[in-house]
Amino acid sequence: MNAYELAKPVLFRLPAETAHTLGHDALRAVQGTPVEGLLRSWYDVDDPRLHVSAFGQTFHNPVGVAAGFDKNAEIPSVLSSLGFGFVEVGGVTANPQEGNPRPRMFRLQGDEAIINRMGLNNEGADAVGRRLAGVTADVPVGVNLAKSEDVPLEEAAEDYLYTYERVADGGDFFVVNISCPNSEGFRDLQNREPMEDILGTLADAGAAPLLVKLSPDLPDPAIEDALELVEEYDLDGVVATNTTTERPASVRDARRVETGGLSGRPLESRATEMVRFVAERTDVPVVGVGGVSTADDAYRKIRAGASVVQLYTGLIYRGPSIAREINRGLLERLDRDGFDRLEDAVGADL
Numbered sequence: 015m016n017a018y019e020l021a022k023p024v025l026f027r028l029p030a031e032t033a034h035t036l037g038h039d040a041l042r043a044v045q046g047t048p049v050e051g052l053l054r055s056w057y058d059v060d061d062p063r064l065h066v067s068a069f070g071q072t073f074h075n076p077v078g079v080a081a082g083f084d085k086n087a088e089i090p091s092v093l094s095s096l097g098f099g100f101v102e103v104g105g106v107t108a109n110p111q112e113g114n115p116r117p118r119m120f121r122l123q124g125d126e127a128i129i130n131r132m133g134l135n136n137e138g139a140d141a142v143g144r145r146l147a148g149v150t151a152d153v154p155v156g157v158n159l160a161k162s163e164d165v166p167l168e169e170a171a172e173d174y175l176y177t178y179e180r181v182a183d184g185g186d187f188f189v190v191n192i193s194c195p196n197s198e199g200f201r202d203l204q205n206r207e208p209m210e211d212i213l214g215t216l217a218d219a220g221a222a223p224l225l226v227k228l229s230p231d232l233p234d235p236a237i238e239d240a241l242e243l244v245e246e247y248d249l250d251g252v253v254a255t256n257t258t259t260e261r262p263a264s265v266r267d268a269r270r271v272e273t274g275g276l277s278g279r280p281l282e283s284r285a286t287e288m289v290r291f292v293a294e295r296t297d298v299p300v301v302g303v304g305g306v307s308t309a310d311d312a313y314r315k316i317r318a319g320a321s322v323v324q325l326y327t328g329l330i331y332r333g334p335s336i337a338r339e340i341n342r343g344l345l346e347r348l349d350r351d352g353f354d355r356l357e358d359a360v361g362a363d364l
């Protein structure tokens with residue numbers, strides 16, 4: 015049993031957000047100290063077969079931290095020392111936001127899932143932009159861009175642009191989040207007109223590499239519409255997927271009735287299906303996210319067309335060794351299936 019398995023019963027007795035804040039604070043406390051090097055030597059899997067090039071970035075392994083874990087870009091460096099190949103910070107909005115009242119994050123332990131309705135709490139683009147300018151992580155750092163709660167949908171494009179301009183110098187890639195289920199009307203941004211406006215404005219401003227993050231609850235024709243815009247505005251990638259407002263029948267925990275976006279194990283198959291759907295219809299790289307907690311989960315998404323994967327909920331349930339476990343497991347699977355490099359397995363099932 016590893017140290018995290020020992021700590022889990024204590025951590026899991028705390029409210030989910032309190033436990034998250036504790037974990038985040040602990041990581042922040044060791045960032046920039048010699049402990050970071052120690053963590054890297056434990057957790058980082060350094061093998062050229064895992065290297066991936068996608069949307070202008072070089073990833074030394076394909077396992078990243080998904081948006082929402084480090085909303086204010088405080089710990090990208092120490093997250094990379096846990097062996098992650100990249101980190102997406104944010105969601106960042108133009109205005110600072112408190113988010114929804116607590117409790118707003120719930121563990122569904124038996125389901126290895128989380129429901130959250132955080133509501134895009136973050137310190138705002140000015141503060142996060144300043145912090146990002148001082149970030150030294152040796153992995154690509156993406157920034158998740160979101161719309162401020164108090165800005166009407168018609169003014170969304172300007173709002174995203176404001177945020178982009180504040181974080182542009184500090185980020186290596188940018189993800190337009192139009193799929194957060196926890197802000198009133200937010201997912202309507204995935205309708206053609208607002209999406210065109212937002213992507214067009216950011217593309218005109220030279221935002222690149224630029225990706226768009228979609229909801230797993232979009233019907234197929236809406237995904238196809240979104241992919242048309244990805245092509246029209248020459249975007250660099252698609253992130254599939256955000257959390258779901260669906261409650262698959264497999265979810266047993268009584269907390270399934272909480273309002274919010276569901277993530278983790280019950281999202282895995284839908285997210286993988288969406289990775290495949292997108293990868294079959296576009297040439298841009300796909301970032302696969304949703305329910306990745308083991309090497310098999312990551313490998314399924316990669317074979318379904320994901321160039322790299324991300325996770326959030328898996329880190330809560332499996333702890334800080336998760337990137338190492340997945341990366342080692344991926345190397346075993348490459349050997350087993352006769353792939354020289356991870357990149358050769360991308361889309362192998364298409």
Ligand SMILES: Cc1cc2nc3c(=O)[nH]c(=O)nc-3n(C[C@H](O)[C@H](O)[C@H](O)COP(=O)(O)O)c2cc1C
Pocket residue numbers: 080081082083104105106119128130132134158191194227255256257277278279281303304305306324325326327328
């Ligand atoms: C507490 C929490 C906060 C999140 N915040 C954001 C966010 O700000 N922006 C975003 O695009 N996704 C956000 N997400 C979604 C994750 O980035 C990811 O898409 C989703 O959780 C599915 O991955 P997972 O099953 O590995 O958790 C959040 C998820 C959780 C659990």
